Amino acid sequence: MLTHLNNLWQRLRASLWLVPSVMCLAAFGLALLADKLDxxxxxSGDGRWPKWLIYQGDLEGARTLLSSVAGSMITVAGTTFSITMVVLQLASSQFGPRLLTNFMRDTGNQFVLGTxxxxxxxxLLALGNGGGISGEPPAVSATLGLLLAxxxxxxxxYFIHHVSSTIRAEHVxxxxxxxxxxxxKRLTSPSEQDVDQDFSLDDALSGHEIHVRALRSGYLQxxxxxxLSDTASSLDGVFKVHFRPGKFITANDCLATLFTSQAKNKNSDDYSGYFIIGHCRTDEQDPEYGISQLVEVAVRALSPGINDPHTAISCIDWLNSGLKEIANQPLKSDYCCDEEGELRLxxxxxxxxxxxxxxxxxxRQNSIASPAVAIHLAEALADLYQVTESETRRGSVHHQAxxxxxxxxxxxxxESDLEDLENRYQRLN
Structure with a gap:
């Protein structure tokens, strides 16, 4: 359930309408409050209210003020929306369409449009209030409208500054x-039920098999x-998951297999709800997707049409930073047990x-035509090799170099470029 709610929240965050919709509801409540205050x-009379704070004009002036603010705000909102679309189009062509979610998730853009x-x-609502008393100007409503303007x-x-900053390559x-x-980092956060020991899978994965199949095609999110672990514990069985988040699933593919001794559950198909399948990948449980987004920026920067090696080098630095943080950290185990120590997942x-x-x-494949980027990649691999202690992981780094x-x-x-590359490579030996 928590996984479903978290996935729903991630989708809402990526929606451009969420914050503006909430702010519109707040505006509706503010208009009702202003009517009561009017x-x-x-x-009570205007003697108890500071005149410098409350609108002192007549009814016609208040209506003109509110209508002018309303007309100008919808015009500015249209302009803001148009600028946002231009930025999204530019980001899509230069950095890749998969990065649009990051721009749509930007709280600043949502807040500006919502304002x-x-x-x-x-x-608009204040114009219909009429001040609460016939013939009297909506003084409080006009004052709040002026303050909002x-x-x-x-x-x-702020929006002009923000939108010009968000399209900078460094910011992206x-x-x-x-x-x-x-x-x-989430791969290095094993739970208390994770274990590293090897189990006798032939004994654990035995009994009646219940195949959990995908109901539709899409990416496993x-x-x-x-x-899954709690269900397996209640059935005294073991779930074996066949795909990890990020893989494309075809309808009727076997997502997981439940091994249990309880024959009455053999034909059950109620377990597909534990798997969220969507039309696109997300980085919630799929770290390779987040890496792929950064790789896409680097590959596009290396394309002949853009030819921006500095952006590619920046991507290499950030990728290397993330890999160095987990170079000596144990990753999540393939095995998960319940509180009694029984293998469940x-x-x-x-x-x-x-x-x-x-x-x-x-x-690496796209940087051969750009020696500066290839040399920097070899230098980054050499730095990663130096901080890595595991010989197996060192072998993977050495193979890339x-x-x-x-x-x-x-x-x-x-010859000079090749010599520089060989000097970086020597640091891995």
């Missing part, structure tokens, strides 16, 4: 890298591992070598 203001739309809605001016100034790389590093996890290949394979050197020798590099 009634109190006219009944203009909610101010328009408030003024002033606030909107400052929000528009840092934004994507932050999510990628966090996704990688998340798995409710706690729900066999996962299909990513390993260090898989993350390393996802991070550097495509960059060796592939770079082999490809460079087969290309028409200058």
């Amino acid at each position: 009634r109190i203001y006219h009944v 203009f739309v909610s101010t328009f809605l408030y003024c 002033v606030l909107s001016v400052f929000v528009f100034i 790389v840092q934004m994507v890298a932050f999510g990628s590093v966090n996704a990688i 998340a798995i409710d591992e706690q729900g 066999v996962r299909c996890n990513s390993d260090f070598a898989g993350l390393l290949n996802t991070a550097y394979d495509q960059i 060796q592939l770079i050197l082999t490809a460079a020798k087969q290309s028409q590099w200058l």
Whole structure:
């Protein structure tokens, strides 16, 4: 259940309408409150209210003020929306369409659009209030409308600065890298039920088999591992998961197999709800997707149409930073037990070598035509090799560096560039 709620929250965060909708509801409530305050203001008299704070014009002036603010706000909101669409189009063409979610998730853009739309809605509702008493100006409503208009001016100034900053390559790389590093770190957070010992799978994975099949095609976004473990414990069985989040699933594929001795549950198909399948990948339980987003930025930067090696080098630095943080950390175990120590879940996890290949394979393949990027990649691998203690993981890093050197020798590099690359490679020996 928590996995489903968290996945739903991630989708809502990526929706451009969430924050503006909430702010519009707040504007509706503010308009009702202003109407009540208008009634109190006219009944109690204006002597108890500071004149410098409350609107002192007549009814026609208040209506003109509110209508002017409403008209200008909807115009500014349209302009803001148009600018946002241009930024999204630019980001899609330069950094890749899969990065649009990061821009749509940006709280600043949502807040700016919500401010203009909610101010328009408030003024529209305030015009219909009429001050609460016939013939009297809506003084409090007009005052709040004026204050919201002033606030909107400052929000528009912020938007101009914000939108010009978000399309900078450095900001995009840092934004994507932050999510990628966090996704990688989640692989190093084993629960108390995770164990590293080897089980006799022939004994554990025995009994009646219940195949959990996908109801539709799509990407496996998340798995409710706690729900699977609890269900397996109640049935005295073991779930073996066949796919990890991020893999494309075809309808009727076997997502997992439940091994249990309880024959009455043999034909049960109630376990597909533990697997969330969607039309796209997410980085909630799929660290390779976050890495792939950063790789896409680097590969596009290396394309002849863009030719931006500095952005590619920045992506390599951030990728190396995330890999160095887990270089000597144990990853989540493939086995999960219940509180009694009984095996209940066999996962299909990513390993260090898989993350390393996802991070550097495509960059390595596209950087041979750019010696500066290839040399920096070899230097990053050398730094990763120096901090890595496991010989197995060191072997994976060394293999990547060796592939770079082999490809460079087969290309028409200058002797000086090839010598620089070999100097970096020597640090891995």
